[in-house]
Amino acid sequence: MLLFSERLHVGVNKPVKKTKRATIEDVARKAGLSKTAVSFVFNGRSGVSAESQKRIMQAAEELGWRPDARARALSLSQTHVLGLVVKRDPSLLSTDPFFAGFVSGVQMGLAEHNYSLMLQVVSDTEAERLAYQQLVREAKVDGVFLTDLETEDFRPRLLTTLRIPIVVVGPPSHETENVAAVEMNDAAGVKRAVQHLAALGHKVIGHVSGNDKYVHTRSRRDAWIETLEELGLPQGPYISADFTGEGGARATHELLDLPNAPTAIVYGNDLMAIAGMFAAGDRGLSVPNDLSVIGFDDIPLAPYVTPRLTTVRQNAIEWGRCAALTLIALVENRPFPEFEMPPVEFIVRSSTGPAPHLPPAVTAPNHDR
Amino acid sequence: MLLFSERLHVGVNKPVKKTKRATIEDVARKAGLSKTAVSFVFNGRSGVSAESQKRIMQAAEELGWRPDARARALSLSQTHVLGLVVKRDPSLLSTDPFFAGFVSGVQMGLAEHNYSLMLQVVSDTEAERLAYQQLVREAKVDGVFLTDLETEDFRPRLLTTLRIPIVVVGPPSHETENVAAVEMNDAAGVKRAVQHLAALGHKVIGHVSGNDKYVHTRSRRDAWIETLEELGLPQGPYISADFTGEGGARATHELLDLPNAPTAIVYGNDLMAIAGMFAAGDRGLSVPNDLSVIGFDDIPLAPYVTPRLTTVRQNAIEWGRCAALTLIALVENRPFPEFEMPPVEFIVRSSTGPAPHLPPAVTAPNHDR
DNA sequence: TTGAAAGCGCTAACAG
DNA sequence: CTGTTAGCGCTTTCAA
Numbered sequence: 001m002l003l004f005s006e007r008l009h010v011g012v013n014k015p016v017k018k019t020k021r022a023t024i025e026d027v028a029r030k031a032g033l034s035k036t037a038v039s040f041v042f043n044g045r046s047g048v049s050a051e052s053q054k055r056i057m058q059a060a061e062e063l064g065w066r067p068d069a070r071a072r073a074l075s076l077s078q079t080h081v082l083g084l085v086v087k088r089d090p091s092l093l094s095t096d097p098f099f100a101g102f103v104s105g106v107q108m109g110l111a112e113h114n115y116s117l118m119l120q121v122v123s124d125t126e127a128e129r130l131a132y133q134q135l136v137r138e139a140k141v142d143g144v145f146l147t148d149l150e151t152e153d154f155r156p157r158l159l160t161t162l163r164i165p166i167v168v169v170g171p172p173s174h175e176t177e178n179v180a181a182v183e184m185n186d187a188a189g190v191k192r193a194v195q196h197l198a199a200l201g202h203k204v205i206g207h208v209s210g211n212d213k214y215v216h217t218r219s220r221r222d223a224w225i226e227t228l229e230e231l232g233l234p235q236g237p238y239i240s241a242d243f244t245g246e247g248g249a250r251a252t253h254e255l256l257d258l259p260n261a262p263t264a265i266v267y268g269n270d271l272m273a274i275a276g277m278f279a280a281g282d283r284g285l286s287v288p289n290d291l292s293v294i295g296f297d298d299i300p301l302a303p304y305v306t307p308r309l310t311t312v313r314q315n316a317i318e319w320g321r322c323a324a325l326t327l328i329a330l331v332e333n334r335p336f337p338e339f340e341m342p343p344v345e346f347i348v349r350s351s352t353g354p355a356p357h358l359p360p361a362v363t364a365p366n367h368d369r
Numbered sequence: 370m371l372l373f374s375e376r377l378h379v380g381v382n383k384p385v386k387k388t389k390r391a392t393i394e395d396v397a398r399k400a401g402l403s404k405t406a407v408s409f410v411f412n413g414r415s416g417v418s419a420e421s422q423k424r425i426m427q428a429a430e431e432l433g434w435r436p437d438a439r440a441r442a443l444s445l446s447q448t449h450v451l452g453l454v455v456k457r458d459p460s461l462l463s464t465d466p467f468f469a470g471f472v473s474g475v476q477m478g479l480a481e482h483n484y485s486l487m488l489q490v491v492s493d494t495e496a497e498r499l500a501y502q503q504l505v506r507e508a509k510v511d512g513v514f515l516t517d518l519e520t521e522d523f524r525p526r527l528l529t530t531l532r533i534p535i536v537v538v539g540p541p542s543h544e545t546e547n548v549a550a551v552e553m554n555d556a557a558g559v560k561r562a563v564q565h566l567a568a569l570g571h572k573v574i575g576h577v578s579g580n581d582k583y584v585h586t587r588s589r590r591d592a593w594i595e596t597l598e599e600l601g602l603p604q605g606p607y608i609s610a611d612f613t614g615e616g617g618a619r620a621t622h623e624l625l626d627l628p629n630a631p632t633a634i635v636y637g638n639d640l641m642a643i644a645g646m647f648a649a650g651d652r653g654l655s656v657p658n659d660l661s662v663i664g665f666d667d668i669p670l671a672p673y674v675t676p677r678l679t680t681v682r683q684n685a686i687e688w689g690r691c692a693a694l695t696l697i698a699l700v701e702n703r704p705f706p707e708f709e710m711p712p713v714e715f716i717v718r719s720s721t722g723p724a725p726h727l728p729p730a731v732t733a734p735n736h737d738r
Numbered sequence: 739t740t741g742a743a744a745g746c747g748c749t750a751a752c753a754g
Numbered sequence: 755c756t757g758t759t760a761g762c763g764c765t766t767t768c769a770a
Binding site: 021032064066068069070071073074077079081096099100103104107116117118120121122132137138139140245248271274275277278281300301303304305306310322342368 | 446488674
Binding site: 390392393394404406407408412436437439440441442443444445509 | 747748
């Protein structure tokens with residue numbers, strides 16, 4: 001039976017009767033043994049005869065009993081829950097291919113050790129600070145993940161003060177010193193991208209980065225700069241945008257308005273890159289004939305836009321799994337496991353091509369060699 | 370200090386010293402009052418003098434104390450945690466704009482009542498069943514959300530048996546009978562889409578749906594069929610795909626290979642729609658001149674593909690918030706709150722246009738009027 | 739190999 | 755208004 005309205009349905013409010021849950025006591029009684037025995041069996045400890053063990057398992061089965069996580073948490077001073085706080089504009093979150101993959105990976109890691117994930121989405125720094133404080137002070141979690149590190153991030157200090165295990169996920173930076181960190185080399189991806197463009201003959205290679213406050217934004221930009229230097233190419237122009245389509249389109253226009261407009265642009269993510277191609281099209285430019293474009297993330301849509309997007313792919317899932325296993329090891333005070341991380345992939349599709357013969361604007365000054 | 374490798378960094382394993390947490394006892398002693406007084410103050414109950422209240426708050430502040438969630442959970446037989454289990458191929462998850470918005474909305478609702486969210490991502494039905502069982506049998510959550518309902522879904526029954534409050538999120542169906550449900554009318558969006566196409570003169574309107582097992586897939590397809598009927602148009606061809614880009618492209622080719630190929634296609638999501646446009650382009654068809662395309666979701670990229678995608682937008686955030694508030698009410702055995710849900714939006718961009726004069730294939734048989 | 743009993747930190751009767 | 759006390763369901767020490 002449902003109450004129907006144009007906008008929303010709500011079914012009957014049939015209160016769920018709270019039937020008494022079976023307890024360890026019940027299981028022990030049914031098995032004719034003590035609580036201790038039951039506890040030992042369910043925690044895989046020796047000291048219970050095979051016979052008793054069987055009786056206990058059967059009793060538990062019949063009662064549908066499993067140790068109560070709340071009671072365990074209190075008794076062990078350990079929740080077996082890890083926290084992930086994500087600060088992001090809700091509308092942007094849906095955009096973020098990293099997030100979903102990372103969370104999936106985290107789950108895989110957690111599942112291997114029977115941990116659970118508590119997720120919190122917040123929209124500003126104040127809420128974020130509060131979220132961490134609550135998580136820790138109310139002992140809701142045993143450890144937390146730190147993602148999207150910012151320059152001068154307050155979280156490593158805060159959480160160290162709060163005395164809770166953390167693992168930082170992201171590119172290396174001075175913020176991650178003295179802290180467990182699963183660091184991925186997304187710089188390598190950008191490097192491959194720039195090298196690819198240089199090999200195609202591009203001389204002016206621009207960059208549209210994400211929001212400047214993020215460590216990973218800097219890390220990618222630095223990689224772009226360094227690679228250009230290594231190749232003996234002049235540093236191209238760049239604009240720091242905000243990871244949104246609108247920002248990417250605007251930045252692209254600004255770059256193309258420049259006197260030394262780039263013939264190729266490396267973007268901080270796929271969304272900006274695709275919006276950038278759109279912007280280029282708006283100006284009558286053809287990708288990749290007039291402009292080459294490279295994204296970052298390899299979203300599922302990347303092979304289905306026109307032209308198909310050349311991009312960098314990171315294995316967010318593996319990254320998440322490693323982060324989870326590392327944090328669990330830290331929480332349990334065990335040595336870190338060894339990981340074999342797949343390398344960053346560079347995927348060439350159709351949005352990159354040879355540099356145009358005639359630069360779209362004034363010839364850029366060509367330094368040495 | 371960091372150990373560096375090409376693939377992965379792991380920082381120092383500096384074990385966090387477990388310093389003794391302050392307890393309610395400590396706070397009471399420091400304030401010169403009893404535990405009861407402290408408990409009352411922190412649970413907003415009357416019966417403590419303003420003077421005592423102040424002393425308690427100050428003592429707690431100085432000790433950095435907050436009630437331990439684990440102890441509260443045990444004492445109250447209530448975790449203040451709600452569970453969300455998502456069964457999805459990890460690679461597909463990152464695609465799903467609904468998921469992120471929904472989770473954000475859920476958080477908003479939870480935050481209003483100091484609840485937390487436990488998230489679990491699983492990849493198959495067996496893992497899913499196990500996840501729910503654990504969540505409930507180990508009392509890790511007070512209630513759970515059910516999303517992506519399938520036809521003949523085992524979950525409503527399972528969870529009812531397990532005696533835990535649930536709220537189903539999705540379009541109405543017989544699976545949601547006798548169960549609290551926040552139901553959204555995504556059929557209305559499809560209806561608007563079909564009407565829009567009919568108004569543009571399209572006679573053969575096709576449909577590419579998502580995986581058939583989902584209730585929302587059926588709901589959208591039924592809306593497409595019914596609207597066509599209402600408009601006196603013949604039922605167009607449809608293919609049920611799988612929400613992926615590849616599936617969408619393949620389905621589009623199949624549809625366009627048909628003798629009565631559609632001049633317009635309504636897709637079950639944006640990803641398939643965009644891949645469909647790509648497929649059309651591959652065959653030398655121009656969108657919207659030869660084929661009109663409508664998506665579903667309004668992903669951030671929708672305005673930045675060529676042509677800009679006409680689509681349906683649901684307010685996943687509000688949906689999530691409502692679901693959360695409903696579930697909390699259910700858990701606390703309170704009457705359901707009233708909601709004012711924003712209506713589904715239909716967003717016209719450039720991927721839809723007048724029906725072509727000459728159908729791309731054989732003329733479709735034109736029934737009555 | 740088994741069991742009794744003392745916590746874990748909080749809430750909530752109940753008595754003062 | 756304030757304090758005492760008995761749980762909540764489990765783990766774990768210690769003695770049998």
